[in-house]
Amino acid sequence: DGTHVVMRARGTTRSGRTFGMAKGAASYAYQAVRWDDQGADLVAPYVLRRAENQDQEGEA
Numbered sequence: 856d857g858t859h860v861v862m863r864a865r866g867t868t869r870s871g872r873t874f875g876m877a878k879g880a881a882s883y884a885y886q887a888v889r890w891d892d893q894g895a896d897l898v899a900p901y902v903l904r905r906a907e908n909q910d911q912e913g914e915a
Contacts (some may be wrong), residue, residue, distance in 0.1 A: 856873055856874075857872050857873065857874070858872065858873045858905060859871075859872055859905070859906040859907070860872070860873055860886075860888060860903045860904065860905060860906055861903070861904050861905075861906050862888070862898055862902050862903050862904075863902065863904070864902045869890050869891075869892065870890070870891050870906055871888045871889050871890040871891050871895075872888070872889055872891075873886055873887065873888055873889075874887050874888070874889050874895075875887040877897050883899070883900060883901075884900070885897035885898060885899060885900070886898050886899075886900050886903055888903070
């Protein structure tokens with residue numbers, strides 16, 4: 856849907872935009888993310904945060 860998100864996992868931070876969901880054998884649907892630095896992945900939703908929320912937390 857184009858939501859700007861940030862992923863923080865395993866000591867890395869990446870930002871990108873959502874573009875869909877993939878349903879599979881997991882108990883939740885994976886989020887499709889197109890990264891700002893190229894490429895795309897299916898990402899577990901619990902490691903994603905809206906980028907706007909991250910910016911506000913960083914300023915506090």
